[in-house]
Amino acid sequence: MLCFIYFVLFLLISPALSQVTDCTKLLTCSDCIIVLKCGWCSTPTQGGCQNVSSSKCSPADFFVPTSEVLEYSEFPIDETNQISLENINIQLRVNEPLSFNVSIKAANDFPLDVYVLMDLSASFKKDLMTVQVLASQLPLTLRNVSSDFLIGFGTYVDKPTLPFTSNSQLNGYECSLPDCDTPFAYHHIVALTNSSDLFNSSVHNAIVSTNVDNPEGTLEAMLQAVVCDNIIGWRDNSRKILLVMTDDTMHTAGDGALAGITKPSDGLCHTEYDPILNRTVYTAALSQDYP
Numbered sequence: 654m655l656c657f658i659y660f661v662l663f664l665l666i667s668p669a670l671s672q673v674t675d676c677t678k679l680l681t682c683s684d685c686i687i688v689l690k691c692g693w694c695s696t697p698t699q700g701g702c703q704n705v706s707s708s709k710c711s712p713a714d715f716f717v718p719t720s721e722v723l724e725y726s727e728f729p730i731d732e733t734n735q736i737s738l739e740n741i742n743i744q745l746r747v748n749e750p751l752s753f754n755v756s757i758k759a760a761n762d763f764p765l766d767v768y769v770l771m772d773l774s775a776s777f778k779k780d781l782m783t784v785q786v787l788a789s790q791l792p793l794t795l796r797n798v799s800s801d802f803l804i805g806f807g808t809y810v811d812k813p814t815l816p817f818t819s820n821s822q823l824n825g826y827e828c829s830l831p832d833c834d835t836p837f838a839y840h841h842i843v844a845l846t847n848s849s850d851l852f853n854s855s856v857h858n859a860i861v862s863t864n865v866d867n868p869e870g871t872l873e874a875m876l877q878a879v880v881c882d883n884i885i886g887w888r889d890n891s892r893k894i895l896l897v898m899t900d901d902t903m904h905t906a907g908d909g910a911l912a913g914i915t916k917p918s919d920g921l922c923h924t925e926y927d928p929i930l931n932r933t934v935y936t937a938a939l940s941q942d943y944p
């Protein structure tokens with residue numbers, strides 16, 4: 654609880670401190686050094702917070718921290734090391750950015766995992782045809798980038814409850830039976846595979862569902878796709894790309910309260926095979942808020 658309060662105060666005070674134009678009004682060292690133009694003078698008689706550009710404080714007594722790199726080491730870049738940074742230790746002053754260089758070189762034929770996460774809300778219907786045309790080309794194009802390449806597929810709409818989705822729209826104007834799926838939060842369909850045919854046919858089999866409000870449950874599905882390693886089949890040493898196809902904004906933490914769902918997301922994998930549905934589904938949509 655104490656931690657929480659401190660965090661809130663910090664957020665409120667910090668922007669106000671950054672507006673300060675007179676350093677001498679800042680009475681503690683920690684408030685002082687948040688303002689970039691100020692430094693803390695520890696000379697006994699004339700100490701306190703002072704303007705760096707006009708202070709007469711002796712340099713030995715004047716504490717003006719700066720953001721800096723303390724330690725830095727690099728790997729040579731080659732086929733196995735695609736990123737140069739080996740180790741970095743930095744000191745950051747609040748509000749003072751720090752830049753450093755990292756070199757990256759994509760090795761030829763590095764393992765590449767691409768998981769496609771597709772919005773199947775009713776409004777996406779007009780885009781689905783475009784995506785289905787792309788579905789047969791995407792694996793061919795990516796195989797050009799790396800021959801060691803796997804592709805997977807999942808779909809999402811939103812939490813299956815009002816005010817996010819509604820079964821009563823199953824025969825609405827955008828989506829009509831039987832080509833209309835009941836609303837769902839996230840379905841995992843194809844684990845990472847080298848079969849472009851499986852990916853292509855799954856995308857072609859996708860049918861849209863309904864939705865009520867504009868934002869979608871995108872973030873919830875993204876979280877599952879990232880944390881459910883064993884289900885998705887992410888490889889340890891691959892470059893991983895989560896490709897999200899959507900036509901709208903996303904719900905975020907707090908929005909679940911609109912349906913009385915207030916328990917925060919625990920960030921864990923809650924996706925499993927449901928034998929009744931014969932589908933791999935997200936099971937915590939109605940018990941946990943959006944991430």
Ligand SMILES: *[C@@H]1O[C@H](CO)[C@@H](O)[C@H](O)[C@H]1NC(C)=O
Pocket residue numbers: 673674675676677688690691704705706707
């Ligand atoms: C520091 O002094 C400079 C010029 O002396 C002034 O322009 C600036 O506003 C002062 N900044 C602070 C934070 O006191």
Ligand SMILES: *[C@@H]1O[C@H](CO)[C@@H](O)[C@H](O)[C@H]1NC(C)=O
Pocket residue numbers: 752753754
């Ligand atoms: C990053 O590298 C560029 C080009 O070598 C150099 O000009 C720049 O100063 C470097 N920046 C840092 C923060 O080291």
Ligand SMILES: *[C@@H]1O[C@H](CO)[C@@H](O)[C@H](O)[C@H]1NC(C)=O
Pocket residue numbers: 793794797
């Ligand atoms: C693969 O790369 C070759 C050579 O760059 C190019 O001619 C071909 O069109 C590419 N194929 C696809 C499917 O992108």
Ligand SMILES: *[C@@H]1O[C@H](CO)[C@@H](O)[C@H](O)[C@H]1NC(C)=O
Pocket residue numbers: 847848
């Ligand atoms: C796909 O993977 C299987 C086994 O992992 C392998 O036997 C097959 O040759 C691969 N197919 C392609 C097109 O890479």
Ligand SMILES: *[C@@H]1O[C@H](CO)[C@@H](O)[C@H](O)[C@H]1NC(C)=O
Pocket residue numbers: 789850853854857
């Ligand atoms: C993709 O799947 C559709 C439907 O199953 C099929 O008609 C099409 O020929 C497939 N494309 C490729 C390149 O396999």
Ligand SMILES: *[C@@H]1O[C@H](CO)[C@@H](O)[C@H](O)[C@H]1NC(C)=O
Pocket residue numbers: 931
């Ligand atoms: C379950 O779904 C898979 C793929 O969608 C299908 O091949 C299989 O026949 C289904 N099994 C049952 C028992 O319906």
